[in-house]
Amino acid sequence: MQSVVLLVSALLLAPLYSAMILKVKAFFGGKKGPPLLINYYTLIKLFKKGSVYSTSTTLIFKLGPLVSLCTAVMILLFLPIAGHPPLISFNGDIILVIYLMALARFFTIAAALDTASPFEGMGAAREAFFPIICEAALFMMLILFYILTGELNLAAYFAGAQPLGLWQSAGAPLLFVVLALFIVMLTENARVPVDDPATHLELTMIHEVMVLDHSGPDFAFIELGAFYKLFFYATLVARLLCPWTFDVPLLDLIFFFGVLCLVYMAIGVTESVMARYRMDKVPQFVLTSFALVFFATVITLEFIK
Amino acid sequence: MQPFFLSLLIISCGGILPLFLWRRPLLMRGAGATLIAAGSLLGLVDAARQLYAPVAVTATVDLLNTVPITFTSDSLSAFFLVAIFAVSGLTAVYSFHYMDKSDHAVRTAVHYLFFSLLIAAMALVVTADDMIAFLLCWEIMSLSSFFLVVYSYEKEQNRRAAFLYAVFSQVGAMFILAAFGVMYACTESFAFAGASGMPAAIKLLVFILAMVGFGSKAGLFPLHIWLPQAHPAAPSHISALMSGVMIKTGIYGIIRLYAILEWHAPVLGQIVLAAGLVSGVMGVIYALGQKDLKKVLAFSSVENVGIILIGMGVGMIGVSAGKPIMAVLGFAGGLLHVLNHALFKSLLFMGAGMVLHRTGTGVIDHLGGLIKRMPITGTTFLIGALAIPGLPPFNGFVSEFLIYIGAFNGIALGKTNFVLSLLAIVGMALIGGLALAAFTRVFGIVFQGEPRSPSAQAIEQGPTMLLPMIVAAAACVVIGVFPTAFLTMAIQAVEPLQLGYGRIPLTPFIQITATITRAAVVLFAVFLILLALRKLLYSGKTVTRSGTWGCGFTQPSARMQYTGSSYAASILAFFKPLVPIEEDHPPVIGRFPVKTHYQSRTRDIAEHQMDRLIVKPVLFLFDKLRWLQHGDIHLYIGYILLAIVVALFFV
Amino acid sequence: MMDPVDTLLAMVLLSVLISFGSSRLPALIKVIAFQGVAVSIVPLFMGHEMTWGGIVFTLATLMIRGIGIPVYLSRAIKKVAIHREVEPVVGYHASLLAGLVLIVAAIYVSPKFNLPVGKGYILLLPSAITLIVAGMFLLMARRNAIAMVLGYIMMENGIYLVGTTFSMRAQHIVEFGILLDVLAGVMIMAIILQNIKKTFNDVNTTLLRTLKE
């Protein structure tokens, strides 16, 4: 029951958290920034609208937003929020989660290519490329976690006191993992320095250019999906970063959502202080995450011995 | 065994009958397709039945008075038979309309002959129980598929493809023969049964020789060169058959040999796993770089053979390390991927065949927007393209999932096996991501967007071509959502491998597939809810259509679309040392744009190195030796004297 | 005392040297004819038991080798107006030197074979070896086709020597065989020679080098 409540709250809160990034950026820019509920306003506005479809598009174009939101909700089902066991959990569920995100990617790309727009094709090509390295890094993390716990599901890593256990057995190298996960999060969610959602030139975009032609509720679905995905990653980072649990459930909850807030703000800070990388530098940046986890794994192996 | 031979007989009739009917093309194709499909169906049912009630059945034929050749069907054979007959049946049906354009009636009739021969030979290869029977059927398989590859011989590149294929087949067969020779030297018997008693060093030699031989048929990476050439050359249903199941006979050879040798040393698993990794990663990178639709699919076969071998390797390592769960997961995952790949690859080839058949071109960058005029082809192709990178809830995911879990079991092992398991996992992740890129590229460029050339305006036709695609696509979904029954089949097939586990308990493995089914059901549920939500949101809204937003360009043309080449360019650049790219474009001159051109081509590094290191030196050496026959009789007589003198030294 | 066999063989060896040095075809034919006669009568002096049939056979051989073939070849030369030059690949002096080395080597090598038969005759084995190798030498070192045929005959002479003197067992059949061989072989070759001449207007075998890789 608690899990369901948490899931619902996650579904509802995710847009709010994303708005926090905007707030932080505005703060760094010396501006007031949009209200914290801006994302809800946008979503409602979009839900109210109709859509314009390109004549080039087909059914797949409409499937894109649907599938990406669908998978985003799916992965939240597997996510242990605030240390509570997730709704669904089984041996190997994390592999399914990674592949579900790939499924979403497939449809986002397919929807982009459906429009026959050269810009969207360009974005799609990038979208197809960078996550490959992310996936490798994620699997590398998985290997490390598997060494530490001997389990292969999200709950075993992030539920309850498990993250603390990870720290206890791996120690300092886990810092690398947190950093790597942060990089993967930035990449997968199209944040600076990989992608700049606020840029004005389509040529330099990745994710935003792919959804140029979506409008109305379809576009709302995409936005929502993006919020959930970011929420998923941010939760993982938050749990790893502050693994402590208290015996008081309410305190746990508050602590978790507080840390989550910090993670979102960290994203905002990163976006504010960094510039977007040149496209050909991005693979190196993403590869760093892989290298970090690999390094951490090697050290941990020695450490355990 | 009886229904098995009956099915082969029916299939053979489907090959022979068209030879007499070639004056009436419709009847000819009908007879061929129907009989082959019927025979395959019978064989499929029989093989599936055998998988559920596994009993080894044997038949022996005496040959040349002295050499008895034996065919035995155990559950491993039956599993491969299921894949073979399933794909054969589908492709046979498909051929009925696919071959209708051909104005060469006799050639089509001959094509049916070799088609049926190929199916029969494949079925016999996987049931062969001694060296002679195996080689006999193996060679017939190579020969008949050669004729199918050379079907459209008018084109220079097809002739070259057939040449390469023939050479690789023969060299591969020779390696297999050598492996058998070494075995025979040890056991003094043509039967496979006695091979387990050989010394370890001999077993290793046999395995490596056979690995080269079978690898060249399976399209293992450095030996794959024939594959991307032969598949585009053959008619599409033949490509489907060859890529779907024929190359799997190589896999069968490797796994059968493993069972025969009964040698559970870690080195075998390490070899297989390493070979699989190289093949998988290189295959998919090259798939990304191809311009021809069928070549993409061909290289993707190289990749999938790699994945299968990774599974087998994981299994072998599991056996050697004494981890039954890992072993069974690896083998079962690999075997299941054999079936899965057979299904989605034949589906994709049939889709490609429809494209080729209707538009007349297989060049990706000349196509586009086909899904609008080919809805069924497009949709089924989409399912294939989703299944092949292993996305849930399709069948590719199931087998890869099993292999992943198997490989994770290997993480806890000692140094070498740990590193290999790690590489297997990361490699599969990499392969999955790249395959996704490769197939979004193919699907996106070929079926989506706008037509890039006038020939891409074609529509789909031919119900017998559409039906097999629908069936195959449905099978992909069914296996993806309800994998339990198929995993049971695969585990049955693992049992004859002599792993020493006796009857393998099904429960721990069925649990895994049950969770997949559960997750798939949840996924569908969420999807349906969201679909309903979307319906609700759109009810009563105005939906209009307009041109694509051109980012400021007011008159975008179809030629301005992103091409397949540019789509792949940045990924290929990342893997540059492995994929040499040749580019041809003039430098920019002057301030104003002038007419220019750009061409790029990926060069197969294996082909290049093989040419440089083997072909060129051999040719050079033999070219020099040709001087010997220089036409002067005086020296010829000198040779005789020389021969005498040299031979006299032996006395 | 000079044994008649060794005397004959010494002359045979001499004929080898002369044949190596001779530049004109008619002379070469005569030398080979002499050699054939000499070799043919060697068995008569060997002290083997002779049947009448054997003697007749030997005489027939003698006639054919000494008279039949030389005459036939000479006529062939005249008839088709063949060049009288033997056209060496290896020069005459070098050939002579090679011949000398060959004879010395053969004499040096022969005792090592340690043959129990034909013990008394020192030159028997060396001559045989010399003839065979010298025949092949002529085959290799002369461009004129007739000279090559003569080389072939010389080789057959060597084999004849081996066949008739070392082993009595197969003597007649060897004689018969060689006779057939030489007779038919030479005739066929002569016919071919005529055709070569007709086709190429020369019998220089350098023209016969078109079939090659």
Place this chain on the structure above:
Amino acid sequence: MVETIILIPLVAGILAFFLPRTSGRLLLVLTGAVHLVSSVLLWIYRPEALLNDYFAVTPEGLLSLIVISLLFFLIAIYTRSYLEAAEIHAEHVFAGSMLLFLGSMTLVTLSDHIMVMWIAIEATTLASAPLIYTHRSGASIEATWKYVLICSVGIALALLGSVLIALSMDIGNVDAPMSFSSLTQVAGRLDPLWLKTGFIFILVGYGTKMGLAPMHTWLPDAHSEAPSPASALLSGVLLNCAYLGIFKTNKIMHAAGLGDFSGTILMVFGLASIVAAATFILKQTEYKRLLAYSSIENMGIIAFGTGIGGLGAYGAMLCLIHHSLIKSSLFLCSGNILIGYASRAIEGTGQLAKRMPKTFVALFGGFAGISGFPPFGIFFGELFIIIAAFRAGHYGAVSIFILSICVIFAGFIKHIIRISFGPSPSTIRMEEQPTMIWPQYVLLVTSVVLCFWMPDTLYETIRLAVATIGGGI
């Protein structure tokens, strides 16, 4: 009674020289038929020879004889039509020589005496020389000249070898007839040194005729210049005859306990031939020369298999029989191609599959057979040879063997694809008459049938033939 079968073709051959020009064609077929019938009768009844010092019916001889008979009969049928389609000078000489050639080859198969065997083989050279010269061109005279001269030199060496074997009898104080059968019985008492030397001379001598490298030099020239039916005979059976000489001598060696020695030499020459064939097949420009080199390869394989002994010898026998069947069929196809395209060059042909489909089927079937694909018998031959080589532990030799076979296959199929499917000139000057197609088919079908079903008597004969050199399964 055995001798009759030798006399039939000889008499017919002499007759042919005097009969009117075209009647030779019919005579060829008739004699072929009679010869075939007599061979079959001989096979069934196996009578004693009258001159049993000189002639004998041996299993290996019978095998060769039946193959010769069958081939000649089919080739004769083909020749009838071939002579109509192709212009040939002095047809009666051609027909007569064919028959004399048949006679001399029959003599080889039935002779049991070392010297008779030698005379017979020499006779085959003489009888076949006019066949090669049939076209009366510069190239054909060159080929004939080389053929006669090189083979004569070779055969002379074989004579020397025979004499040396006689010598070894003298030294070993053995008194026995010089027939192979009696020599095999007393082989243990022969002087080994001279026996070995004799074997080497015989091997080099007959090897020249058989086409073993490096004495093979005449073979491609002769085979490519002779008219195709003659090439088919030369390649299909003449080489077998020369092999028979080597085989029988090898038997003596085995009986004398020198099997290892003779085996090694045979393997060396066999390997040399295969490598040589690989060298020249790879970049061959003429299809008849291609086939000729393939014959060299197969002779090498046969010699190699014989050298290994055991299962290898059985494989060699299979190769011998099937090579005759398949290679002669290929040469007959080459005759059709030559008439059709009027070019010897591979580049001058093309799209045989479309232009001459029936010939194409035979050509490709023959190619598949000769390359060791099932369902043709050479598949089993090569299989057994390779496996036997492994069992005997000749790993190095068998590696060279396998690699060369691969190279040969690569070269061969490149050319075959060019001929069958490559671009072609526009006109074809031939209609495919049944009689110029069916002989090839019959030959190939025979090979296929023998691959899967071998009559017991045939198997028994092969087994007997190779039993003395340790052959058998």
